[in-house]
Amino acid sequence: MIPVTKPFLPPKEEYHRYLDGIWERNWLTNNGPLVNELELKLKSHLDVNHLLFTNNGTIAIQIAIKALGLSGEIITTPFSYVATTSSIVWEGCTPVFVDIDPKTLNLDPTKIEEAISPQTSAILATHVYGVPCDVEAIEKIAKKHQLKVIYDGAHAFGVKIKGRSIFEYGDISTCSFHATKVFHTIEGGGVFTKDPELLKRMSYLRNFGHDGFLKFNGVGINGKNSEFHAAMGLVNMNYLADIIAARKLQFHHYLDLLKGLKVKFLDIVGIESYNYAYFPIIFENEGQLEKSMALLSDHEIGSRRYFFPGLNHLDYTSGDTPVSDSISSRVLCLPLYHGLSKEEQKMIARILLRVQNNL
Ligand SMILES: Cc1ncc(COP(=O)(O)O)c(C=O)c1O
Missing domain, CATH: 3.90.1150.10 (Aspartate Aminotransferase, domain 1)
Incomplete structure (x- = not known):
């Protein structure tokens, strides 16, 4: 049997080494030291300003939509995985589908403007199969119409254009670190932004809105990931x-x-x-x-x-x-x-x- 995909598994002993530390600390989740270590290593490896490790790539998109306060219509691609659309719908917005460019298979920027209405709040495009969207054309349109931009970069780990990580484009980019992806943490994902304020908002949203034990900064969701998932990421980074x-x-x-x-x-x-x-x-x-x-x-x-x-x-x-x-x-x-x-x-x-x- 040849499957269409198979997760990469590193040598078991390398993963085991991290387990000893987890047992010693008895710290399994809630922003533990391995989650922090993975975030720092990914930040340096990908050369990005800010990122947060989340429990999957779908929650990452939903956190992005929530952090930007989007409502009404979001222009998006019909050629993506269902999570791109489901996230829009679960956040109470309406997806408006615009056709794709036959060359890149990504949202066709020349068709975006005719789909913009007074209700449009953002563009959510996917870098399909890791091929970058026309980020410059999309940025121009977004600026002209004062729209936010989110990139679903679930497939785009490590992709660069013009010397910069693809995750540095748009207001927020997301990625999936699912078991079948090029880089994985079993389940997992990330949100990326250049804006420290957005990062702060997303870090509250990722942890129910907690600002300490007794104070809340808005209402969030459980988007956290565990020490076990972070450990798999840390080992896999070496490969x-x-x-x-x-x-x-x-x-x-x-x-x-x-x-x-x-x-x-x-x-x-x-x-x-x-x-x-x-x-x-x-x-x-x-x-x-x-x-x-x-x-x-x-x-x-x-x-x-x-x-x-x-x-x-x-x-x-x-x-x-x-x-x-x-x-x-x-x-x-x-x-x-x-x-x-x-x-x-x-x-x-x-x-x-x-x-x-x-x-
Ligand atoms: C384009 C795209 N967006 C989002 C996701 C969702 O990622 P996850 O499975 O980590 O929730 C996937 C997963 O395969 C995907 O392919």
């Missing part, structure tokens, strides 16, 4: 360079093996520092995708229609998004994870070429 280097090789190996396949690949040309988070292929039509997925499955090979259906086809329907509809009906993510072998990749490629050539 980040290896993980990304291995994924880079796998990504290029797929490109070589699949040269003859009539599909479109992710365009990562010009991204200064990329993380090789996913390997999606876009078929010419949905029929080809279905046949390929079925034959892969017959050979016990996982693949995933990520993202399908488009988020504007959930209960919160709005917007005319033909590009997103078309891409989401044709896109398939192939297995990509630490430890996937060249032989396994060859087998996957052979099967895909067999389907194309009707063999």
Whole structure:
């Protein structure tokens, strides 16, 4: 069986070493020393101003929306994971879907302005598969219309443009450190901002609104993460360079093996520092995708229609998004994870070429 993804697990002994300290201190959660250590190490590794470690990447988006005091409509992408939309809805706002750019697969800035209404409070865009949004165009529009910007950077750990972390763009960026991500803390996520005031607000929101034991600064949520999750992050950080280097090789190996396949690949040309988070292929039509997925499955090979259906086809329907509809009906993510072998990749490629050539 070749799964579509597999979490990276470091040597058990390295994790165990952190457990001794947790037992000695008897401090399991509530902003413990390992959470602080992880936040400091991530801040330096990613070269960002401020970040907070949260218990997942969904709560991170919800905290961002709450911290910015958003209401009314939020312009967003239909081509993302459901958490991008569910966070908007759970925070009592209305998602307004704008189509995507077929090249980057991200929110198309040229289509944003026509969707802005007097109720619009923000733009929430996803750096899909870790490919950066057109952050400059989005910033221009946001400034002109006085809108806030949140980036869902769940896939974008370690990505840089113009020498800066992608998390430094927008009012707030978020990330997911879920087990299947390039960098993980089992469950986990982060919020990132350049603004110290926003950071303060988010730190209250992450901890129920507590300002000490007896005082509250607004009403928050439980967005904290534990010492056990932080420990996994601290160990995994030591392997980040290896993980990304291995994924880079796998990504290029797929490109070589699949040269003859009539599909479109992710365009990562010009991204200064990329993380090789996913390997999606876009078929010419949905029929080809279905046949390929079925034959892969017959050979016990996982693949995933990520993202399908488009988020504007959930209960919160709005917007005319033909590009997103078309891409989401044709896109398939192939297995990509630490430890996937060249032989396994060859087998996957052979099967895909067999389907194309009707063999
Ligand atoms: C684009 C996107 N946003 C948000 C999330 C939510 O992250 P989490 O699973 O950590 O809550 C995910 C998770 O896969 C995602 O892919």
